[in-house]
Amino acid sequence: MDLETTDQDVLPETGCEKGSEILMPVSHVIDGAQQLSWDQVVQSSVRLLNCDRELVQIRATIKLGRIAKSVPEDILEQIVPHVVALLNHPSHSQPLSIQETASFCLGRLARRGEKLSSKIGDSGTLPILLRLLQESEGRTQRVVVKALRELVICTQSNQVILARSGGVEAIIHLMASSSDDIKNCAAEILSAMTSLKEVRRAIVGMHGIPVLIQSARLGRIASRARAAQAIGLLGVTRRTRRMLVNAGAIPALIELLREGDLAAKLVSGNALGIISAHVDYLRPVAQAxxxxxxxxxxxxxxxxxxxxxxxxxxxxxxxxxxxxxxxxxxxxxxxxxxxxxxxxxxxxxxxxxxxxxxxxxxxxxxxxxxxxxxxxxxxxxxxxxxxxxxxxxxxxxxxxxxxxxxxxxxxxxxxxxxxxxxxxxxxxxxxxxxxxxxxxxxxxxxxxxxxxxxxxxxxxxxxxxxxxxxxxxxxxxxxxxxxx
The missing domain is CATH 1.25.10.10 (Leucine-rich Repeat Variant)
Structure with missing residues (x-):
C-alpha cells in the first residue's frame, strides 16, 4: 500500500469523523487573511492526532502529510510535536501502523524547508526513526528511511543529530543488507552526512569506504556528487587514497563525470584530480x-x-x-x-x-x-x-x-x-x-x-x-x- 496514493476510504470506519472530514479542505483556508480558519486546522489536527482511536490517528497523519505543502509553516510547527509523539505509540492496526503513517507525515513536513525540518529534528525525531529503521522491514522500513532522507538531506543540524545517535554505523549496515530501493535512500542519507568531518572519519574507521563508493553510484545525481566530494576530501591523505582506489573510487568517479550534470562533473573531476596526484594512479585514471x-x-x-x-x-x-x-x-x-x-x-x-x-x-x-x-x-x-x-x-x-x-x-x-x-x-x-x-x-x-x-x-x-x-x-x- 502506497501512502502517497492510499484512498483513506478503504480504511475501516471508527465511529469518529470520516476520512473526508478529518481535516477541513485546505482550499477553503488558503487565504492567509482567514487566520481563524488556520487556527481551526490546528485544533482539528491536534484533536485527531490525540484521539484514542488508532485508525483516526492514521487517517489524520496521512491527510496532514498530503496537505502539508499548502499549509503555512507556522501552523505546521504547532502540529509537529503531536505527530512526533505518535512514533512511540504501539500499533495494533493493519494494514498500516501509526508509526509508519507518522513517519510518512514527518517526511512530507520536512520537505517544506530547513526551518521546519530543524524543528522536527529538535523534537527528538531522529533517534526514534533510527530505531524504527533498524526494527522494521518491508514497506514500513521504506517509509522510515524516506523520512530520514528528507530530514537530513538539506539540514545540517539533523545530520549532526543522526550521526551522533549512531546513524553512520546503522546506515552503513543497512546499505550492506537491504533491497535496492532502501539502499538508494540510505546512500543519499550517508552522502548528506559526509559534509561533516566527523562522519568522514567514522566511515574510514568503520571500514565503510566501499559503502561510500557505492553511494557515489546510487541515488540522485546531487546525492552522488556529495559522495564524490567526500571521496575527494578523504583522498588527500596517501593512506586513505589507496583505500579509496582499492574500493573502486576511480570507475565510480569516472561514471559520475560521464553521466552527471555540470555540478557533479566539477565535483567528480576535482576528486579524480586528487586521486591522480600520485604516480601509482596516473595510469589507472587515464585507462578508465x-x-x-x-x-x-x-x-x-x-x-x-x-x-x-x-x-x-x-x-x-x-x-x-x-x-x-x-x-x-x-x-x-x-x-x-x-x-x-x-x-x-x-x-x-x-x-x-x-x-x-x-x-x-x-x-x-x-x-x-x-x-x-x-x-x-x-x-x-x-x-x-x-x-x-x-x-x-x-x-x-x-x-x-x-x-x-x-x-x-x-x-x-x-x-x-x-x-x-x-x-x-x-x-x-x-x-x-x-x-x-x-x-x-x-x-x-x-x-x-x-x-x-x-x-x-x-x-x-x-x-x-x-x-x-x-x-x-x-x-x-x-x-x-x-x-x-
Missing amino acids: GAIPLFAELLEGNDPQGKEIAEDVFSILAVAEENAIAIAEHLIRILQGSNPEAKAAAADVIWDLSSYKHTISVVRTSGAVPLLLRLLEDESDDVKEKVSGAVAQLSYDQGDRVALAEAGAIPILLSLLHDESEELKDNVAEALINFSEDPLLRDSISEAFNNPAFQDIQGRLVRIRQSDEHTVQSLRFMSLEQFTA
Missing part, C-alpha cells in the same frame, strides 16, 4: 577513460570546469603515455573554432612544456605550427596563452629549432609592438632564449634595439640571477615528484 571526459570540460563554457581540466591534465601528463593522449585532444581543440577552448588548450601546453618528456611530445604532436598560426589570427586572450606556451617551449633546444623552422622568429618580432604587456613579456622571453642560442642569435638581431625587448631582457636577467635554482627546478618536473 578520464582524458576524453576532461577534454570535454576543457571545451565547455564553465570557467571552473576549464580550470579543473587544466589542472588534471597537468597531473596526468607526468606519465608519458598520458601526455601523448592529452596532446591529441589539445591539437583537436586548437584546430576547432572555440576561442575560449583554444586558450585553455594553449594553457595546458604551456604547463606540459615544463615536463622533461612532454617537451618532445608537444614538438612531435604537430602543435608548433598550430600555435604560431594562432599567434597571428586569434584574440588577445588566445595570443597571450599561446605566447606563454611558446616562451616555455623556447627553453628547450629542440623546440627552439622546431619553432624557428616553422617561422616563429618574424612572428615573435612583430608582436613586440603589441598593446598587451603580458603578450610582449612572453614574446620577449622567447626571443631572449633564441638570442642565447648560438645557432639562432643572428636571426633575432633586429630585436636587440627594441626598447620593449631591452626592458624585459633586463628584468629576466635579474629574475634568473635571484632565483636560478627555482626556475631550473620548475622548468623540468619529473615523475619522481608525484611519488610522495
Whole structure:
C-alpha cells in the first residue's frame, strides 16, 4: 500500500469523523487573511492526532502529510510535536501502523524547508526513526528511511543529530543488507552526512569506504556528487587514497563525470584530480577513460570546469603515455573554432612544456605550427596563452629549432609592438632564449634595439640571477615528484 496514493476510504470506519472530514479542505483556508480558519486546522489536527482511536490517528497523519505543502509553516510547527509523539505509540492496526503513517507525515513536513525540518529534528525525531529503521522491514522500513532522507538531506543540524545517535554505523549496515530501493535512500542519507568531518572519519574507521563508493553510484545525481566530494576530501591523505582506489573510487568517479550534470562533473573531476596526484594512479585514471571526459570540460563554457581540466591534465601528463593522449585532444581543440577552448588548450601546453618528456611530445604532436598560426589570427586572450606556451617551449633546444623552422622568429618580432604587456613579456622571453642560442642569435638581431625587448631582457636577467635554482627546478618536473 502506497501512502502517497492510499484512498483513506478503504480504511475501516471508527465511529469518529470520516476520512473526508478529518481535516477541513485546505482550499477553503488558503487565504492567509482567514487566520481563524488556520487556527481551526490546528485544533482539528491536534484533536485527531490525540484521539484514542488508532485508525483516526492514521487517517489524520496521512491527510496532514498530503496537505502539508499548502499549509503555512507556522501552523505546521504547532502540529509537529503531536505527530512526533505518535512514533512511540504501539500499533495494533493493519494494514498500516501509526508509526509508519507518522513517519510518512514527518517526511512530507520536512520537505517544506530547513526551518521546519530543524524543528522536527529538535523534537527528538531522529533517534526514534533510527530505531524504527533498524526494527522494521518491508514497506514500513521504506517509509522510515524516506523520512530520514528528507530530514537530513538539506539540514545540517539533523545530520549532526543522526550521526551522533549512531546513524553512520546503522546506515552503513543497512546499505550492506537491504533491497535496492532502501539502499538508494540510505546512500543519499550517508552522502548528506559526509559534509561533516566527523562522519568522514567514522566511515574510514568503520571500514565503510566501499559503502561510500557505492553511494557515489546510487541515488540522485546531487546525492552522488556529495559522495564524490567526500571521496575527494578523504583522498588527500596517501593512506586513505589507496583505500579509496582499492574500493573502486576511480570507475565510480569516472561514471559520475560521464553521466552527471555540470555540478557533479566539477565535483567528480576535482576528486579524480586528487586521486591522480600520485604516480601509482596516473595510469589507472587515464585507462578508465578520464582524458576524453576532461577534454570535454576543457571545451565547455564553465570557467571552473576549464580550470579543473587544466589542472588534471597537468597531473596526468607526468606519465608519458598520458601526455601523448592529452596532446591529441589539445591539437583537436586548437584546430576547432572555440576561442575560449583554444586558450585553455594553449594553457595546458604551456604547463606540459615544463615536463622533461612532454617537451618532445608537444614538438612531435604537430602543435608548433598550430600555435604560431594562432599567434597571428586569434584574440588577445588566445595570443597571450599561446605566447606563454611558446616562451616555455623556447627553453628547450629542440623546440627552439622546431619553432624557428616553422617561422616563429618574424612572428615573435612583430608582436613586440603589441598593446598587451603580458603578450610582449612572453614574446620577449622567447626571443631572449633564441638570442642565447648560438645557432639562432643572428636571426633575432633586429630585436636587440627594441626598447620593449631591452626592458624585459633586463628584468629576466635579474629574475634568473635571484632565483636560478627555482626556475631550473620548475622548468623540468619529473615523475619522481608525484611519488610522495
